[in-house]
Amino acid sequence: MKKLFIFLGLCIAGMTAIYVSNKQQKVDYSTQVKPILNKNCISCHGGVKKQGGFSLLFQEEALGKTKSGKPAIIPGHPEQSSFIQRLHSQDPEEKMPYQRPALSEEEIDLLTTWVKEGANWGEHWAYQPLEAPSIPAGSWFEKALAFVGIPASWAQNDLDYFVQAEQKNQGLTHTDQAEKADLLRRLYLDITGLPPTAADYLAYEQDDSDDAYEKQVDKLLKSPHYGEKWAAMWMDLARYADTKGYEKDEARSIWKYRDYVIASFNQNKPYDQFIKEQLAGDLLPNPKESDYIATAFHRNTTNNDEGGTVDEEFRTAAILDRVNTTWEVLQGTSFGCVQCHSHPYDPIRHEEYYKYMAFFNNSRDEDIPDDAPTYRHHAPANEKTIAQLKSFLSNQPLATQKAWGQMIRFVEPKIHPHWADQFENGALADNKYLAIRNKGSARFMAVPMMGKTKLLIACRNSGPAPTYLNIHQGTKTGPIIARIKLDTTLQEKYAKPKGLFVKGWAYLFVDIPSLPGKQDLVWEFLNAKTKPEQTTATIGFWAVLPEVPGQLKSTAFEKLALQAIATEPEITTPVMLENPADYTRTTRVFTRGSWLNQADAVQPGIPALFKNTPVTNRLDLANWIGSTNNPLTARVAVNRFWEQLFGIGIVETLEDLGSQGLAPVNQALLDHLAYKFQVDFKYQPKAFLKYVVMSASYQQSSLVDESTREKDPNNRYITRGPRVRLSPEQLRDQILVWSGLLSRKLGGPSVMPEQPDGVWNAPYSGMQWKKSDGEDQWRRSLYTYWRRSSPYPTMVTFDAGTRDICLSRRIRTNTPMQALNTLNDPVFLEASQFFARKYALNGLEFIQKGYLDLLGRDISSSKAEKLNAFYAQTLAYYQAHPKETLAFLKLCSDNEKPGDAANLVAKTLVANALFNIDESMNKP
């Protein structure tokens, strides 16, 4: 009885809610007005052009005086507002939009009402704080029903109510739950990127328990392959590649970053933490190795090593890319256009771009061919040396610890030869080394010398006699602060303690006097024994350091430090390293976006659009992006996750949730998911993904009636299961699972599977595609070596980008080149043959069993017959053509001679057909 009262009470409350919501609503700026302005007005009256002194981008501009001396919009008075009046004008010079078709009556009415109501500005939905939307009406009713014991609805969890509500608005409804096998295949592909095996299907089929599905979900989320699948998504966003891009497109060792991403997903690292480590791991207190590796996120920018390039130009290009990528990947906002002028559509001002750039403009990297700075991963013996040095340093002042700590781990901050100018009788060799001839010199400007008493030089002296290097203060005639003998015998001398002479370079420490502030230093080289056109000694880089602490002098500190610096590391990974204070670069606004045309200096800061506490450095920025104060981060992230599962985002333009992106098809759902992710699940991806895949929405069948398909052709309203073509990674990984070839090894350097000859052909590069040995040729596609100028063919053919810049969304295409790839690529044929060999069955039985194993359900008799007819035709042909049979079988590296060769070929071709059918190419 009590329950009934509550039920009735709930009914009344619900009715009231409905009544209230039906009240006349005011015109909403962001959903109703802004789209009209963006479409019709803002290209002439926005962030780029302000015709007639009128702009609609910011409220104060729109309500301010125009060139005519009067405001164009007078709130409350559409009849006095030229903004409205000119929409009605017949005079072609007056009429707006200028020389374009007039607005529709509804649009004009809407704008008129808006001005009448006070021309209230509003914020674009995505910039408004994230709040939990209330669970749509209907749910309370169903909950109440459930409460009184009447079985509730289709919904499995709250997100389904949001899906259902929107379906109701659209006059649509959901579909039944998918069959078990289809659901399992979908779940496997979505969570781990790999299809289930025959045994997996069977086990699930036989599990009758109520939570059988949930058990699968939990199991898959624990699989190490989960991290691989989601890292694959992140690779496009991070523009991960194994080469540096541009002309030579040489190798870059950055795979440890890829492994970091895999591990982060597998550890269920909260997303805010994940962001923080990637943007600012180097600035965390006591950063761990993995914190540094995380920062390689932004070292995936391209490098230009082409001879004659200006390193500063490409360093700047990399910084701009980091700014644009941070915005696109984490904030779903296109920011690139603000480089040249205020944002044309969203309220972000030109100088705010450069304030944001200032966060990134002080990393140590300078487009150096060896990707410096790098984290130097040493062999255990040398790691011991580093540990020993660190323990020497541990009781030193923090500044000393930091300076020497960075030197022994990163050999930074380096001063690169490209700093030099005023070359006399010498030049930059190969664009990277200082190469000065006898009596020649070069100047290094404004070197931070305060408190520096040690000079480190990496040099190479190929001549017959020692070179004398004089370092002058100020000018070439200025006082000499150091006379250094660069001895040819250095090589011999320093080579003896192993590791001090590496790849032709010798390293030495020199004492220098303490000098104030920043100094110009002129380096003069003398070696009378060299020929006039010959270089004396080549300098690779140099550095200045504070004094070795007094009490350490007696120890072997200096000697050990030199050893750590000179030893070639086993692996290097490019990382972010912030400039020490005295190396800080000033960031200036680029006039019209050109780096050669710099104007006022700016301090780091985020756009005023986000009203927050000051954000002043890269770590603050990372914290702010991950914080609940940021309205975009969670929305952008869940939209990406959703797209991975459903094939299309709730906001289709994953890259742009700003006012120029597409509107969310169900904003309440997006906000609900974002809030769940950020608050309820504390940014844990696994909890969030589980929430989504446990929903009824996710578990729907893909079978759909024609009228629903017509009304919802792209499944924007989640009226059915997500039937979408697999990614190239999934397509190749899938056949490796099916054939039994897949190596399940996790992580490590990238590998080279089979690839036809001649695909790599870059100029000035000796790099070769060399097929990996053993199981490494059958690793998951995520590990395939990615060369930017020539990515792996299957990737490119199936819509992956080149990873030159970040890619938010692969636009799926359907082309004949794809068909040729899956039919004829030796990789697909090899897998087909291995699959065929697994079965003793032939003909129809082989087809039936094969299909069942691949897709988990029985093949229809008509499909089986069609494939069997093909089998019979092929078998007859190869039985009659032994030469062709042998020719075909040469494809496989396995040399064992099959007993029934013609049958094997026929089965292989049938298997290849099975791999190519629509059901195999799609998620069910």
Added chain:
Amino acid sequence: MNKLVKEAIEKEAMLATRRHFLQSLGTGIGSLAYGSALWGCSSGSKGQQASTRIPPHFGKAKSVIFVHMAGAPSQLELFDYKPMLAKFDGKECPQELLEGKKFAFIRGVPNLLGPKAHFLQHGQSGHWISDHMPHLATQADKITFLKGMYTDQFNHAPAQLLMHTGSARLGRPSLGSWVSYGLGSENENLPSFMVLASGGKNPDAGKSAWGSGFLPSVYQGVQCRSAGEPVLFIKNPDGVNSDIRKASIDAINAVNEETYAEFGDPETVARMAQYEMAYKMQSSVPDVMDISKEPAYIHQLYGTNPGKESFANNCLLARKMVEKGVRFVQLFDWGWDSHGTSKDGSVDFGLHQKCLETDQAVSALIIDLEQRGLLDETLIVWGGEFGRTPMQENREGQKQSFYGRDHHTEAFTMWLAGAGIKPGMSLGETDDLGYATVAGKTSVYDLQATILHCLGINHEEFTYPFQGRNFRLTDVYGKVINPILA
């Protein structure tokens, strides 16, 4: 089943043809972008429709052959005749030309280098063409020079990217992608954008020079190969003949037809059409790529040598491709970077060698297209990514062993011929030393705008929405070079 696929093909082919494109004036550019099922784009609604309209004028060119001499040929040894430069040969370069300038390799004060070629005037047009290009000289009246070209990139990869994608940074769609996105193909059995490279290397800009950038990947150029299969994976595996392949595709499609009946997913039909198309391409591509069946006089005309990788073969292939309706053909020939650091890289011997490899063939291309009546509908564009300095290169401040010139942004020469172009003209002039353009300056963007114009596309209105902005090939620059238009 066949009916279903056929209908899909016909519908899409109709959408793709120029005829349809011109008839549907007034619809958004989204519908002009070809193929939603044939070469289909399955994401359904494709993001925003651009607010632009289809260009209101008709283009004269149906196809483009862009002949890119990667590395940048020296205009001063080929077309930009500078007798004054010869007079000052060996003299120091005047300081005012160097002030505030940056070169890729020249340091300090270099010496001027007189032209290392002999120039004569040719034809009615009186075009100056050097003795490096005797064959082209016979075609002088058909070609039009742009002698006032300039760029702002002095390194190969960025300059090539600028030339082909309108941006010196990686990530934008190439000219050919834009064109195939806009105009589609005239021949459904061949890709609409094909790329051929000779000289032993791909261009410095890599595949990005024919990449689709942010356009769907279907619009990227398909690179044809001189060795191995003509197009990757087009050849059936050893021991599989065309009948077996047909049977396998029929079996796959028969299964897919049933799947379509179950799920009603239009992508399934599209896939069936793609498999049919793949099968047709397996014969049409090798067919167009096979030059061995060309008559002897054609081989003589081009100087071709079937089975070898050569620029001459590629010129003949380009002709065959446009004849079959390929919309955009890019030829890259690597090895024109004459710095003077080696004999092969010199502006006398090395450049002459490159001309020996290419002069006859590119001239043959003009002759052959004309004799087939195709020159009226094909635009040929020839040039490099920048020019070369009037100064002898002095890399690292040192004397070079051979005659060579550094990269130069301020003046270079390109030529155009064929559809839409007034023949026998010359636009643009450089100063007496050939250092800078003094009249008729044309930028890389101007050239791109002009190429699009010849194809009937207004470069300012032809846009694609990406990252919240409508992007175009020419960014915010470019003016159609009207004086050279027919």
